[in-house]
Amino acid sequence: MRRKLAAGNWKMNGTSADLDQVDQIIEAHPDPAVDILIAPPATLISGMVVQAASHPLAVAGQTCHVAENGAHTGDISATMLKDAGASHVILGHSERRTDHEESDETVRAQARAALAQGLKVIVCIGETLEEREAANTLEIIAGQLASSLPDVITGENTVIAYEPVWAIGTGKTPTLDEIGDVHDYIRSRLEQRYGSGVGKSIRLLYGGSVKGSNAAEIFDVSNVDGALVGGASLTCADFSPIISALENSIQT
Numbered sequence: 001m002r003r004k005l006a007a008g009n010w011k012m013n014g015t016s017a018d019l020d021q022v023d024q025i026i027e028a029h030p031d032p033a034v035d036i037l038i039a040p041p042a043t044l045i046s047g048m049v050v051q052a053a054s055h056p057l058a059v060a061g062q063t064c065h066v067a068e069n070g071a072h073t074g075d076i077s078a079t080m081l082k083d084a085g086a087s088h089v090i091l092g093h094s095e096r097r098t099d100h101e102e103s104d105e106t107v108r109a110q111a112r113a114a115l116a117q118g119l120k121v122i123v124c125i126g127e128t129l130e131e132r133e134a135a136n137t138l139e140i141i142a143g144q145l146a147s148s149l150p151d152v153i154t155g156e157n158t159v160i161a162y163e164p165v166w167a168i169g170t171g172k173t174p175t176l177d178e179i180g181d182v183h184d185y186i187r188s189r190l191e192q193r194y195g196s197g198v199g200k201s202i203r204l205l206y207g208g209s210v211k212g213s214n215a216a217e218i219f220d221v222s223n224v225d226g227a228l229v230g231g232a233s234l235t236c237a238d239f240s241p242i243i244s245a246l247e248n249s250i251q252t
């Protein structure tokens with residue numbers, strides 16, 4: 001049975017004053033029935049780790065360099081994330097792929113580097129609007145899965161986030177059938193490549209304009225094991241209802 005995961009990606013948002021939101025989340029969900037994770041900007045990782053020391057909330061980085069250290073101004077390595085107390089790292093987010101031209105091959109190298117340091121990875125994949133309109137979604141997903149993931153992964157150390165690029169921060173979402181089709185397809189590809197046991201154990205998150213108002217119906221879709229939430233993860237008022245919807249989804 002895959003444990004559900006509510007993951008928040010703060011992107012380039014938040015200063016130390018916003019750590020107050022995490023206190024509120026911890027207070028609202030003292031003994032969560034699902035995993036909760038927040039990926040703050042790198043400057044807040046250590047503070048958030050200290051803050052969540054007595055709570056299962058996991059803290060993640062938003063990317064990592066393929067190298068352990070060296071002359072890479074402005075970058076952060078998996079070793080540094082681990083040292084700061086992060087347990088996970090998000091890799092291959094479409095904003096990284098676009099803003100920093102990160103390719104599938106780069107994402108795979110980052111994943112190898114992160115796994116080697118004992119970090120768990122959340123690997124993001126997803127099609128653009130043009131690719132969906134050209135009916136190429138599954139082909140794009142297959143290519144990204146094949147090239148972004150290392151050859152050896154487990155359900156324990158790897159999560160996949162399906163994020164249609166056109167749904168991120170736009171208020172638009174695919175239909176529930178479309179989400180289900182892609183998630184079922186990802187599951188079948190994972191089972192094919194890694195074997196049924198591992199393939200079935202990897203959690204699949206949906207990301208792209210998830211809010212309190214649409215979370216419950218998305219969590220009902222087959223092979224959706226949680227969400228990677230951007231804008232609606234920035235405050236407890238917005239994120240808590242999503243966590244609660246995920247908790248409710250395992251009771252129905």
Ligand SMILES: O=C[C@H](O)COP(=O)(O)O
Binds near residue numbers: 171208
């Ligand atoms: O990483 C999170 C996603 O990019 C989703 O962002 P969003 O919830 O603001 O659409």
